[in-house]
Amino acid sequence: MRHTIVISLLALALCLCLCPIHASADVWTYLDADDAGKWYYDKESLSGTRTGIIVFWVKVVYTKEKLRELIDEEKRKGTYKKSYDSWNYDMFNYACECDRLTCGLQSSIAYSGTGAVLHTYSATPITEKWEKPRAGSVLNKLAIDICKTKQ
Numbered sequence: 001m002r003h004t005i006v007i008s009l010l011a012l013a014l015c016l017c018l019c020p021i022h023a024s025a026d027v028w029t030y031l032d033a034d035d036a037g038k039w040y041y042d043k044e045s046l047s048g049t050r051t052g053i054i055v056f057w058v059k060v061v062y063t064k065e066k067l068r069e070l071i072d073e074e075k076r077k078g079t080y081k082k083s084y085d086s087w088n089y090d091m092f093n094y095a096c097e098c099d100r101l102t103c104g105l106q107s108s109i110a111y112s113g114t115g116a117v118l119h120t121y122s123a124t125p126i127t128e129k130w131e132k133p134r135a136g137s138v139l140n141k142l143a144i145d146i147c148k149t150k151q
Contacts, residue, residue, distance in 0.1 A: 027042050027043070027044050027045075028040035028041070028042060028059055029041055029042070029043055031058075031138055031141075031142055032138045032141065034137070034138055035063070035065075035066065036060055036062060036063065036066045037060050037061050037062040037063045037066055037089075038060070038061045039058060039059070039060055039138045039142075040058070040059040040060075040061070041056055041057065041058050041059070041142060042056065042057040042058075042059070045057040046146065052097060052098045052099045053095050053096065053097050053098070054095070054096050054098060054143075054146050054147060055093065055094070055095045055096075055106070056093075056094060056096075056142075056146060057091055057092070057093055057094075058091070058092045058094060058139070058142070059089055059090070059091050059092075060089060060090050060091075060092070061088065061089040062087070062088065062089060062090070067087055067088075070084075070087065071084050071085070071087065081118070081119075083112070083116075083118055084110075084118060086112035086113055086114070086116070086118070087110055087111075087112060087118055088111060088112055088113035089110075089111050090108055090109065090110050090111070091108065091109045091111070092105060092107075092108045093105070093106040093107045093108070094106065094139070094143075096143045096146065096147060097130060098143075098146075098147035100130070100132075101132060101133075101143060101144065101147065102130040102131055102132050103130070103131065103132075103133050103139065103143055104123065104129040104130050104131065105123050105129065106122075106123055107120065107121060107122045107123060108120070108121045109121075
């Protein structure tokens with residue numbers, strides 16, 4: 001288990017170094033806004049497999065209220081760090097199984113307003129976490145649109 005976590009973190013670090021996602025803001029396409037903030041996705045990151053699984057990156061630039069909630073949650077969990085006060089947005093790497101319209105979070109990265117990495121998260125193997133996105137959510141709308149265009 002520990003070996004899997006270390007490998008996942010190394011793969012995420014390698015991806016961060018090699019992926020052009022962070023290089024410029026112009027790769028982000030505006031999707032929608034909700035109570036959490038403004039949602040964007042990277043069209044260039046879209047990739048599919050022969051098994052009908054689509055992988056993509058989403059960026060959420062948080063509202064002040066949502067940031068307060070996130071920081072309060074970190075404090076409750078005992079994982080708060082002073083650097084979280086500069087938290088501005090998260091990037092999420094999702095995989096969606098188009099046949100069933102289920103998605104799973106593969107990893108996430110929290111950033112400050114200046115682009116500094118605050119923390120990263122690598123999920124358990126994706127096949128253990130497939131869920132239907134909440135109806136009407138931004139992720140649900142995006143998954144439907146992506147799956148329509150990629151099939």
